[in-house]
Amino acid sequence: MVERASPLGSDFRPGSHGDFAEGTGVTILEAIKGSIVEANAWPGEEKTLTENLSAICRLKLSAAPGSGAANREGTCAFNIGPGRFLLSGQDEALAGDLIAAIDETTGTVTDLSHGRTVFAIEGSQVEWVLAKLFALDFSLPAFPVHAGRATAHHDLFVQIQRRGEKRFELYVFRSFARAFAKTLRRASEDVGYTIR
Numbered sequence: 001m002v003e004r005a006s007p008l009g010s011d012f013r014p015g016s017h018g019d020f021a022e023g024t025g026v027t028i029l030e031a032i033k034g035s036i037v038e039a040n041a042w043p044g045e046e047k048t049l050t051e052n053l054s055a056i057c058r059l060k061l062s063a064a065p066g067s068g069a070a071n072r073e074g075t076c077a078f079n080i081g082p083g084r085f086l087l088s089g090q091d092e093a094l095a096g097d098l099i100a101a102i103d104e105t106t107g108t109v110t111d112l113s114h115g116r117t118v119f120a121i122e123g124s125q126v127e128w129v130l131a132k133l134f135a136l137d138f139s140l141p142a143f144p145v146h147a148g149r150a151t152a153h154h155d156l157f158v159q160i161q162r163r164g165e166k167r168f169e170l171y172v173f174r175s176f177a178r179a180f181a182k183t184l185r186r187a188s189e190d191v192g193y194t195i196r
Helices: 046-057 094-101 126-133 174-191
Strands: 015-017 026-030 035-041 068-070 076-081 084-089 107-111 116-122 148-153 156-164 167-173 193-195
Touching (some): 035 046, 046 084, 046 094, 116 126, 126 174
Antiparallel strands (some): 035 084, 035 107, 148 156
16 A cells, blocks of 8 residues: 655654744644544435444444544544434544445445644643634533544544544644644643644
């Protein structure tokens, strides 16, 4: 398979930045995924799609809005709308496996691997930083681990999944990745940030 080049280029320089005199509040990195896939059920097929995705990806998925799951192999998914899921993982074959396995009478599967960039942001101040950008409650009770949300920062569409108590992954359109990286860095300056 052809190696994917990062859209971030030299703009995303490793090291500590902002006000880090007393340490950094967050770490930001590009989370490289082998596959990013969107699966959509036809009307009336939501339950079938959810069950099929759960079995194929070895996840305990629910049709509940914003719910999500992850497995030990690093495959994760979250509900992005009625009968719609965003799935990702390290396995480059995931997209092809899902396309082959989901019957055309159940729904559609679209490989977004080359069209999305995923940022991971983690640390003690992660909720504070993200709350500056999005009108969402990032507290753990309101946004549990593995749950996901679809939102926007100005006109930039972002899908967010909580991957740990102090870690989130943000999916953005690849063509806007460099601009969003700059926005994320600026929002993190007051708490200090490390880029890995």
